[in-house]
Amino acid sequence: MPDELVLECHDLRRRFGDLLAVDGVGFHIAHGETYGLLGPNGAGKTTTISMIAGLLERDSGEVTIAGQPMTTKTVQAKVALGYVPQDLAIYPDLSALENLVFFARLYGMSRMQARTRAREVLEVIGLTDRAGDQTKTYSGGMKRRLNVGLGLLNSPSLLILDEPTAGVDPQSRNAILENVAGLSKAGMAVLYTTHYMEEAERLCDRVGIIDHGNLIAEGTRRELVGMVGEADSVALAATGNVAAAAEALGTMDGVQKVSLNDHGLDLVVSDAREHLPALLAEAAARGAAIKSVEVTEPDLEAVFLHLTGRALRD
Amino acid sequence: MTEQQPAGRPGARPSGSARAALLIAEKDLKARVRDRSALIFGILVPLGLAFIFNLIFAGVSGNSKAISLGVVVADHGQMGQAFTAQVLDPLRHIGIISVRAEPSVAAGRSLAAKGTVSAVIVVPAGFTAAVEAGGPASLTVIESASAPVTGEIARSIAQGYADALNRVRLSVATVASGSAGAGLSPGQLRRIGARAAAATVPVAVSDISAKTKQLDSKSFFAAGMAVFFLFFTVQFGVTSLLEERSEGTLARLLASPIRRGAVLAGKLITSFALGVFSMVVLVIGTSLLFGASWGSPLGVVVLIAAASLSAVGIMALVATFAKSAEQAGNAQAIVAVVLGLLGGTFFPVSLAPGILGKLTFIAPQAWFMRGLGDLRAGSLSVVWTPALALLGFAVVTGAVAMLRLRRLAEV
Numbered sequence: 001m002p003d004e005l006v007l008e009c010h011d012l013r014r015r016f017g018d019l020l021a022v023d024g025v026g027f028h029i030a031h032g033e034t035y036g037l038l039g040p041n042g043a044g045k046t047t048t049i050s051m052i053a054g055l056l057e058r059d060s061g062e063v064t065i066a067g068q069p070m071t072t073k074t075v076q077a078k079v080a081l082g083y084v085p086q087d088l089a090i091y092p093d094l095s096a097l098e099n100l101v102f103f104a105r106l107y108g109m110s111r112m113q114a115r116t117r118a119r120e121v122l123e124v125i126g127l128t129d130r131a132g133d134q135t136k137t138y139s140g141g142m143k144r145r146l147n148v149g150l151g152l153l154n155s156p157s158l159l160i161l162d163e164p165t166a167g168v169d170p171q172s173r174n175a176i177l178e179n180v181a182g183l184s185k186a187g188m189a190v191l192y193t194t195h196y197m198e199e200a201e202r203l204c205d206r207v208g209i210i211d212h213g214n215l216i217a218e219g220t221r222r223e224l225v226g227m228v229g230e231a232d233s234v235a236l237a238a239t240g241n242v243a244a245a246a247e248a249l250g251t252m253d254g255v256q257k258v259s260l261n262d263h264g265l266d267l268v269v270s271d272a273r274e275h276l277p278a279l280l281a282e283a284a285a286r287g288a289a290i291k292s293v294e295v296t297e298p299d300l301e302a303v304f305l306h307l308t309g310r311a312l313r314d
Numbered sequence: 315m316t317e318q319q320p321a322g323r324p325g326a327r328p329s330g331s332a333r334a335a336l337l338i339a340e341k342d343l344k345a346r347v348r349d350r351s352a353l354i355f356g357i358l359v360p361l362g363l364a365f366i367f368n369l370i371f372a373g374v375s376g377n378s379k380a381i382s383l384g385v386v387v388a389d390h391g392q393m394g395q396a397f398t399a400q401v402l403d404p405l406r407h408i409g410i411i412s413v414r415a416e417p418s419v420a421a422g423r424s425l426a427a428k429g430t431v432s433a434v435i436v437v438p439a440g441f442t443a444a445v446e447a448g449g450p451a452s453l454t455v456i457e458s459a460s461a462p463v464t465g466e467i468a469r470s471i472a473q474g475y476a477d478a479l480n481r482v483r484l485s486v487a488t489v490a491s492g493s494a495g496a497g498l499s500p501g502q503l504r505r506i507g508a509r510a511a512a513a514t515v516p517v518a519v520s521d522i523s524a525k526t527k528q529l530d531s532k533s534f535f536a537a538g539m540a541v542f543f544l545f546f547t548v549q550f551g552v553t554s555l556l557e558e559r560s561e562g563t564l565a566r567l568l569a570s571p572i573r574r575g576a577v578l579a580g581k582l583i584t585s586f587a588l589g590v591f592s593m594v595v596l597v598i599g600t601s602l603l604f605g606a607s608w609g610s611p612l613g614v615v616v617l618i619a620a621a622s623l624s625a626v627g628i629m630a631l632v633a634t635f636a637k638s639a640e641q642a643g644n645a646q647a648i649v650a651v652v653l654g655l656l657g658g659t660f661f662p663v664s665l666a667p668g669i670l671g672k673l674t675f676i677a678p679q680a681w682f683m684r685g686l687g688d689l690r691a692g693s694l695s696v697v698w699t700p701a702l703a704l705l706g707f708a709v710v711t712g713a714v715a716m717l718r719l720r721r722l723a724e725v
Contacts (some may be wrong), residue, residue, distance in 0.1 A: 083569035087562025108327035154326035
């Protein structure tokens with residue numbers, strides 16, 4: 001429903017000289033929804049979110065955040081916005097606490113309010129123990145966490161994260177992803193750009209695939225996979241009467257293809273999660289002893305490849 | 315690290331532009347104090363250079379301790395006495411030399427040998443008679459080995475007087491040999507020569523320092539170094555806009571609920587505050603450490619404020635032509651050095667003859683130095699002309715810079 005939408009953007013366009021960096025992009029995000037903007041480097045993700053965040057003038061299009069129109073000149077819509085840029089946008093000569101207090105005060109908070117809020121955020125990002133140290137002494141992961149924390153100061157309605165895990169160690173990366181998932185669960189709308197397919201699959205309720213400045217597909221992961229007609233692969237390691245099982249399974253609903261191999265059976269199944277219990281029961285009934293099952297679902301990488309003919313990280 | 319808190323913080327609201335600008339300036343100043351760059355360029359280097367220049371030039375500058383000269387006047391004629399009355403006394407009166415009269419050449423030589431005086435000028439017996447007879451005027455200078463520079467000055471004084479007398483002698487000789495001198499007896503010619511020599515002030519000595527309102531050396535180098543490095547100090551505020559852009563923090567600032575103009579204003583306030591602070595510290599420091607005399611405090615404050623504004627305007631304008639902080643720093647350094655040299659922060663260029671003496675005033679530093687000089691020589695009201703000139707620089711360059719700076723305040 002429109003009144004639940006935190007972000008609405010339509011027909012965003014931006015040209016840099018001869019390059020049309022963003023060409024008619026539009027989407028919306030509701031309260032508590034995490035929307036992933038997935039695309040390779042140079043696809044137009046950062047240009048798109050820069051226009052949404054009011055950092056960059058757009059050639060055309062509209063952006064509304066929490067009901068407020070967003071331009072480079074307006075400030076009211078920015079009260080509802082949290083922005084985590086791709087770069088480590090922190091001041092190295094200031095401590096984490098000073099960085100947080102400074103930006104909190106730009107949101108109109110008094111010095112005392114800002115310090116209180118900064119300490120809350122420090123707790124959230126796990127930097128309370130190092131709050132007073134200059135950030136130039138921090139590890140890369142700590143800086144990344146602070147970078148995310150700065151975007152949370154105003155408890156925004158919409159949090160924009162531009163590739164927040166770029167160059168982060170696995171532990172910090174996991175912490176950031178957990179944090180984003182928690183924020184979404186708490187009701188925050190999140191716009192997350194990444195070129196890591198796994199992150200988009202793990203976090204995002206819906207994904208928009210962007211390439212050459214165009215939003216070429218949009219939907220839930222399942223909708224996107226269904227859109228390109230990809231099926232799941234199921235590998236059954238089995239002994240016993242495997243041939244009889246193969247013959248029976250080939251006639252079942254959802255099964256597109258069955259083939260025998262040295263260890264058992266390979267099947268191509270549309271929506272394996274739904275059909276797998278019945279498949280396993282039928283194989284057992286035909287005298288096959290199932291040793292293991294491996295299901296491989298088509299991923300967004302496959303979708304991107306199908307749509308563009310290129311891999312995400314090309 | 316999961317925040318279980320509903321989205322939308324009630325306390326968050328747009329920040330007013332003035333408040334945001336001051337917050338940005340406060341943050342920048344804190345960072346500059348911590349990285350010590352402003353402290354080094356704004357205070358330590360100019361203070362150190364002013365100290366070194368004072369050490370180097372203290373012995374030859376106009377306000378150094380008076381040069382101690384001895385004089386032996388063995389000639390009792392009119393020209394011997396005129397040397398003391400018309401040459402040495404005026405120099406002594408304005409404090410350039412101190413004169414110690416000695417009864418004999420031997421006594422004078424002894425004092426020079428001991429270093430009690432830097433040099434002894436001897437007007438030999440029969441000096442007046444010799445000049446009146448048409449012979450060359452010749453004075454003797456006995457120099458102390460320990461003071462070669464001041465010995466040279468003593469020789470210049472003696473030589474100047476002798477040259478003046480010789481010019482008179484040659485003029486009289488020319489008259490005597492021409493038609494105008496026909497029919498004059500040798501006695502009449504001698505009397506003409508004596509009257510001409512006596513009527514001439516052989517060496518024109520005047521108080522240059524008082525006429526052109528130059529600062530004494532301690533104050534000159536203190537003020538020169540302070541205003542020279544002012545143009546480096548104010549760079550830090552303006553250039554940080556380019557740093558913020560390259561480091562990504564500008565994007566975060568612009569995503570905050572503040573106006574772009576507040577970011578620019580914050581940077582300009584930082585520059586101005588750094589400039590004023592470094593100048594005030596230098597004024598106090600050089601006064602206490604070197605005995606520099608800056609003049610009326612109120613006038614100095616007016617000049618410092620105006621000079622800082624002009625420096626901010628010019629350096630901001632230069633920065634707008636750069637694509638990176640490093641490029642801006644290089645360009646600003648070149649402009650600061652050229653304007654500093656032209657503006658007479660190392661040498662009093664305004665005293666130079668010809669076009670250079672006028673060209674110096676295209677540099678704001680020259681107006682600042684002139685303002686301080688005027689302040690030393692006159693009342694507080696004299697600072698308004700140089701202060702207005704400095705504000706003119708600030709307004710013109712600052713206005714163009716503000717128009718161009720908006721380009722920098724984009725991600």
